Amino acid sequence: MAIKVLVVDDHPVILQGLRGMLATLEDLEVVGEAGSGPEAIEKTEELKPDVLLMDVRLPELNGLEAMRRLRENDPDIKVVFITVSDSDLYLVEALRWGANGYLTKDSSKDLIGNAIRSAVMGGCLLSESLLNKAFGAVARAAVNLGKPAIEGELPPIVQLTPRELDVLRLVAKGMTNRAICKDLNLAEVTIKKHVQSIMGKMGVKDRTQAALRGVRLGLID
Numbered sequence: 001m002a003i004k005v006l007v008v009d010d011h012p013v014i015l016q017g018l019r020g021m022l023a024t025l026e027d028l029e030v031v032g033e034a035g036s037g038p039e040a041i042e043k044t045e046e047l048k049p050d051v052l053l054m055d056v057r058l059p060e061l062n063g064l065e066a067m068r069r070l071r072e073n074d075p076d077i078k079v080v081f082i083t084v085s086d087s088d089l090y091l092v093e094a095l096r097w098g099a100n101g102y103l104t105k106d107s108s109k110d111l112i113g114n115a116i117r118s119a120v121m122g123g124c125l126l127s128e129s130l131l132n133k134a135f136g137a138v139a140r141a142a143v144n145l146g147k148p149a150i151e152g153e154l155p156p157i158v159q160l161t162p163r164e165l166d167v168l169r170l171v172a173k174g175m176t177n178r179a180i181c182k183d184l185n186l187a188e189v190t191i192k193k194h195v196q197s198i199m200g201k202m203g204v205k206d207r208t209q210a211a212l213r214g215v216r217l218g219l220i221d
Helices: 014-024 037-047 064-074 089-096 109-122 127-144 161-170 177-184 188-202 206-214
Strands: 004-006 026-034 051-054 078-083 101-104
Touching: 004 014, 004 037, 004 109, 014 109, 014 177, 026 037, 037 051, 037 064, 037 101, 051 064, 051 109, 064 078, 064 089, 078 089, 078 109, 089 206, 101 109, 109 188, 161 188, 161 206, 177 188, 188 206
Parallel strands: 004 026, 004 051, 051 078, 078 101
Antiparallel strands: none
16 A cells, blocks of 8 residues: 655645655655645545655644644654754754654655655654754753753743743744744734843743753743
């Protein structure tokens, strides 16, 4: 039986290219396409693909959040991300949420095919450059966040306002300040001040470190 694949990307040219590429692999079958996070959820429920080959940055709902919602209904759904973004935050969050692969869009046909096959078998395949980046991100997180709390040791207290927590959760989803201001209906300059305040309170230098620290402290689900 061919592996059923749902391709998710908001660029029609890329959708067409991926479909054409996968059509040359006899053991794979593209059963559908989607151009947004909500459409990916709808098409998954309708078409029951074995694997989603999905972009991280999608309109309405990004790929990470779409995967999280899909797994609320089907914990075994397989997702391979393919993206132009090599952001540490996207990569680390994708792996933390159990992605079955993370590739860049310049990956070869063979690599994409192997990632999909690996996903079906329960594996996780990364592009070589992203594998090195993942190790680097984990190493930096270990340095920036310090040692894990041991018995009898309390984690540092970080007191964020409810609005700062809202902003931090959206930062962890990879949203820009402009996107966050639209989501929260606030001015972009206000969001910028919130982000700066968050980083100051958490003792970090950038948004990625803030998101990672928020995960470790249990501020982000």
